[in-house]
Amino acid sequence: MAFDYDLFVIGGGSGGVRAARVAAQGGARVALAEESRYGGTCVIRGCVPKKLMVFASEFPDTIAEARAYGWEVTQGAFDWGAFRAKLHAELDRLEGVYRGILKGNGVETFDMRARLVDPHRVELADGTRLSARHILIATGGRPVRPDLPGAAHGLVSDDLFLMERLPESILIIGGGYIACEFACILNGLGVQVTQFYRGAQVLRGFDDEARGLVSEEMTGAGIDLRLETNITAMEKVAGGYRVRATDGQEAVYEQVLFATGRAPNTRDLGLEAAGVAVGRKGEIVVDAYSQTNVPSVYAIGDVTDRVNLTPVAIREGMAFVETVFNGNPTPVDHELIPTAIFTRPEMGTVGLSEEEARARGPVEVYATTFKPMREGFAGRATRVLMKLVVCATTRRVLGCHIVAPGAGEMIQLAGIAVRMGATKEDFDRTVAVHPTMAEEIVTMKTPVRHA
Numbered sequence: 001m002a003f004d005y006d007l008f009v010i011g012g013g014s015g016g017v018r019a020a021r022v023a024a025q026g027g028a029r030v031a032l033a034e035e036s037r038y039g040g041t042c043v044i045r046g047c048v049p050k051k052l053m054v055f056a057s058e059f060p061d062t063i064a065e066a067r068a069y070g071w072e073v074t075q076g077a078f079d080w081g082a083f084r085a086k087l088h089a090e091l092d093r094l095e096g097v098y099r100g101i102l103k104g105n106g107v108e109t110f111d112m113r114a115r116l117v118d119p120h121r122v123e124l125a126d127g128t129r130l131s132a133r134h135i136l137i138a139t140g141g142r143p144v145r146p147d148l149p150g151a152a153h154g155l156v157s158d159d160l161f162l163m164e165r166l167p168e169s170i171l172i173i174g175g176g177y178i179a180c181e182f183a184c185i186l187n188g189l190g191v192q193v194t195q196f197y198r199g200a201q202v203l204r205g206f207d208d209e210a211r212g213l214v215s216e217e218m219t220g221a222g223i224d225l226r227l228e229t230n231i232t233a234m235e236k237v238a239g240g241y242r243v244r245a246t247d248g249q250e251a252v253y254e255q256v257l258f259a260t261g262r263a264p265n266t267r268d269l270g271l272e273a274a275g276v277a278v279g280r281k282g283e284i285v286v287d288a289y290s291q292t293n294v295p296s297v298y299a300i301g302d303v304t305d306r307v308n309l310t311p312v313a314i315r316e317g318m319a320f321v322e323t324v325f326n327g328n329p330t331p332v333d334h335e336l337i338p339t340a341i342f343t344r345p346e347m348g349t350v351g352l353s354e355e356e357a358r359a360r361g362p363v364e365v366y367a368t369t370f371k372p373m374r375e376g377f378a379g380r381a382t383r384v385l386m387k388l389v390v391c392a393t394t395r396r397v398l399g400c401h402i403v404a405p406g407a408g409e410m411i412q413l414a415g416i417a418v419r420m421g422a423t424k425e426d427f428d429r430t431v432a433v434h435p436t437m438a439e440e441i442v443t444m445k446t447p448v449r450h451a
Contacts (some may be wrong), residue, residue, distance in 0.1 A: 013040020057188025083261030348411025
């Protein structure tokens with residue numbers, strides 16, 4: 001059978017674009033369909049605009065520190081309109097870069113929805129049907145709202161970048177990294193932030209000691225964080241939304257943000273018609289090589305609900321091309337992935353939490369909390385954490401957890417050492433860079449506890 005393309009990619013996010021580009025560079029005939037904006041969640045509705053908002057939210061603290069260091073500075077009001085305009089201009093620029101990458105490498109693009117017809121054919125929104133030897137689904141995920149009265153009125157993370165103005169007050173529902181990041185961002189921009197989380201502590205799944213410090217610092221910054229609390233109903237009233245909590249209290253907030261999870265974008269993709277298996281959460285089920293149960297159909301990124309991070313989707317896209325087009329079967333290793341949560345202060349983490357490591361065997365824990373030099377001189381009470389979790393028998397560093405300004409930058413480099421299997425003694429033999437916060441990672445000599 002003659003195919004129109006060697007590869008047809010559904011989804012123009014980071015993973016899909018990378019796979020399309022690299023396959024085309026190798027000589028494959030490639031097409032890609034995207035119904036929304038090129039760049040996907042990360043570039044348009046996630047990592048990039050969020051990080052720019054993080055930068056914007058940090059300036060009040062920077063200005064306060066500048067005064068403490070002797071600078072005569074005056075803090076004016078934050079102009080959301082000016083920032084928003086520049087933000088969207090930058091997103092437009094980045095989308096243009098993604099389009100240019102595809103065009104420059106000979107990838108044919110279709111600005112419309114595509115769905116599977118069978119294992120080798122897709123149908124575009126205009127009815128056109130095209131065939132491909134291989135089909136790669138990279139449609140990502142979407143934020144979801146809870147099923148409760150009035151929830152349709154609430155915002156989701158996608159909406160925050162489109163607001164015409166900042167609200168005076170906001171209630172954030174959720175305790176994951178998206179909820180906590182936006183709580184810190186909006187708090188830094190001057191919004192009165194309340195956060196409900198139904199669990200006992202935010203950032204479930206991360207190291208308990210690290211997430212505990214993040215929680216304390218969020219509260220210390222003025223975020224009204226209410227744990228073991230959820231929302232039961234909300235209704236539109238004058239001035240915003242009246243919200244009833246599980247503890248019976250009611251209050252009015254100008255906006256309500258639901259950061260209560262994300263779901264794979266698999267609706268109306270024609271998966272059933274093509275015979276592609278999905279899991280209970282709607283995720284596409286794949287093997288270690290990102291192949292579905294239908295041999296010609298592959299899937300990468302958040303739509304597979306493995307590790308939902310942009311660099312992972314890119315890595316999966318590269319491994320897909322290596323496997324399918326270069327004849328070199330390459331699984332993706334989802335272990336020991338460094339990651340950062342851009343709260344204030346940031347958390348950077350790689351490897352096992354103390355709790356996970358303890359469940360596997362005896363460990364030694366090296367940890368220190370302290371007030372960093374910069375904040376201490378300015379009279380601020382901010383504390384940071386440096387922590388290593390070490391296997392008591394092999395001496396390998398199983399996990400590294402940092403809560404500090406710039407933790408995301410630090411954990412990238414620490415991740416290399418942990419990934420290579422460095423031991424505690426390897427860390428000890430490394431000369432400290434002084435004076436820095438990160439030097440504590442190589443100067444902790446005595447474990448604070450054994451478990």
